[in-house]
Amino acid sequence: MAKEEVVKKLEELGNDMVTEIQKNESPKFKTKIRAKSNVLYDPGLGYLLLGNKTEERTFLNIAQAKKFMQTIAIANKCKKFLQENAHTSIRGLFYQLKFSLGEDVEEELFSEQSESNPLIEDLELALDVKREDLNLTTDRKGVAAGMFKIIDRFGGENIEIDGTKLGRSGWAIPSDVDNDIEFKDIKAKYVLVVEKDAMWQRLNEERFWEKEKCILITPKGQASRGCRRLIRKLADYDLPVYVFTDCDAWGWYIYWTIKTGSMNLAYLGRNIAVPEAKFIGVTMQDIKDYSFLEKLTIKAKEIDIKRAEELLEYEWIKAHKEWVNELKQVLQQKKKIEQDALQGPRLSFVVDYLKEKIKKNKVLP
């Protein structure tokens, strides 16, 4: 979102309050409730989002006055960051608040960061912006390489990042892939998301992205906000998205978070969900199709079993008979399989495995 537009939204928030004060009314702040009770799954859309329950905070209410002041203080800081063209983390924001508010008011306005975090989410919702638009950085994680080019407008320069010229390192996925980042020359035919960095390095060394004309991403475990936004943006270029994880509780969690979003970020809805994503493996069915895998399986842990049972209860999983079959196999065989096991016969076996799956469209929904 354009910086000017965000500043304008922040100013409108302030102006509306001034108007209310001038009318001798108590200033109000309205946001959506983000509690679990207001999170729902839309089967048509295929992702988690917030319902319609809203919350109104008013300054002239003792229980709400502090939160109210804090929210305005955050909005004020963010406006300053935008005007200074500078970014900081929510920890940096916390210290700015602590620094500038400690002196003027008797009671310390912020003593713990846990107080400022939910208020940032309130602001995101109230203004219909993402925190990245407020110049707040989030933890970044994950790497990409392959058939794409990016212009990173950084420090007054237009820096071109070529996804095929990053060597063994890849492109460290930033916290914000929306503002001052421009995608161009996306020549890929699809996106492959690989759970583990070690496997990403293996595939990068095989130049998988060149052989297959694709974009190779690893979230390095659970995907960060930036990584999820990146995958969403690439899906918006009509690229199919395949997700390749371990066949275990952690792997399923990574897949379903990318696909349907997560409870705590449900307020971002489609911005951070990729319902089009498909699961390429590892699956229990693979044990039958690649017989060597049998001896490379591992005993499933209690959490894997418990998670499989839970997933079988979710409406969006129950609706897919392929996933019901898959998860029942887990409960029956009590096994798990790591993606690393596909290097067993030879290091490059995993390349053939992925190519075959994609060619034959052997994926789970």
Next chain:
Amino acid sequence: MAKEEVVKKLEELGNDMVTEIQKNESPKFKTKIRAKSNVLYDPGLGYLLLGNKTEERTFLNIAQAKKFMQTIAIANKCKKFLQENAHTSIRGLFYQLKFSLGEDVEEELFSEQSESNPLIEDLELALDVKREDLNLTTDRKGVAAGMFKIIDRFGGENIEIDGTKLGRSGWAIPSDVDNDIEFKDIKAKYVLVVEKDAMWQRLNEERFWEKEKCILITPKGQASRGCRRLIRKLADYDLPVYVFTDCDAWGWYIYWTIKTGSMNLAYLGRNIAVPEAKFIGVTMQDIKDYSFLEKLTIKAKEIDIKRAEELLEYEWIKAHKEWVNELKQVLQQKKKIEQDALQGPRLSFVVDYLKEKIKKNKVLP
């Protein structure tokens, strides 16, 4: 180390054993003991290293035969990886071992990865190579930017990485910065290592590396093997190394690991230690020098206090009166300070803080 040389070393290991067998002797394998009892600190050198205690394994000893066979199996796989010009993680190696050895022998030669890990270290020591030289990747972590250029010989290409042209992302520090990586055009005056990625991003946005003609590195917490090797290599270019962490247990741990190495990697000695490194902050003294910090301190946790007490007992810390003063301050005031707090007055304050410290050489040894 040149690939051919490593292959030769592996072959010599095998040939020596064949010779022993032909002489009707039991094949032997010799390595250094890596237990704590054989780790020592050399005050002259300023880092941890192994003593002279060695261990000999012989095939015709029931207690040692399995370990012996496993070590040879690993050496054999690594030779293959080198000849194939392919890398894998120690997890990938584990699955290769499990795949190819499960069939021939009655007893499973490897059932847990914990069995193969220490044997890799045995090989590193016996052959005087690093695991990276055996084409084994390790977890990579950390990012660098600034006044350097690197040639990454990757996939038959010479890819030039320019540390000033990486935008907001930086250069993801690879697992191996020795083989097929060449440093050139190092125009930096010093290296600044910053504990947290969020602070690295802040300084990168300020183009700190351009203003100060330096190289900006974040290990993202505790430094990986690759990151420690990178800092070591840069120190070998006679660049001063400054480390900037929180003033707390975790921060001190990061600093001392970079400087003197760590217990479990003591077998790599100077390869992975930077005794020349200096500590730039945050220090307890800073509270006096930058008065606003007082209200941005946090109550020290039990672990911070306990760690400060432990550090005061280490001979290499006791020897520096500056560190004794510093740690006594921690015990007295029971406070900690995060590096993020230096963004309190304004986001760019941390730039002035670092510049002043470096200019006036206000560092701890």
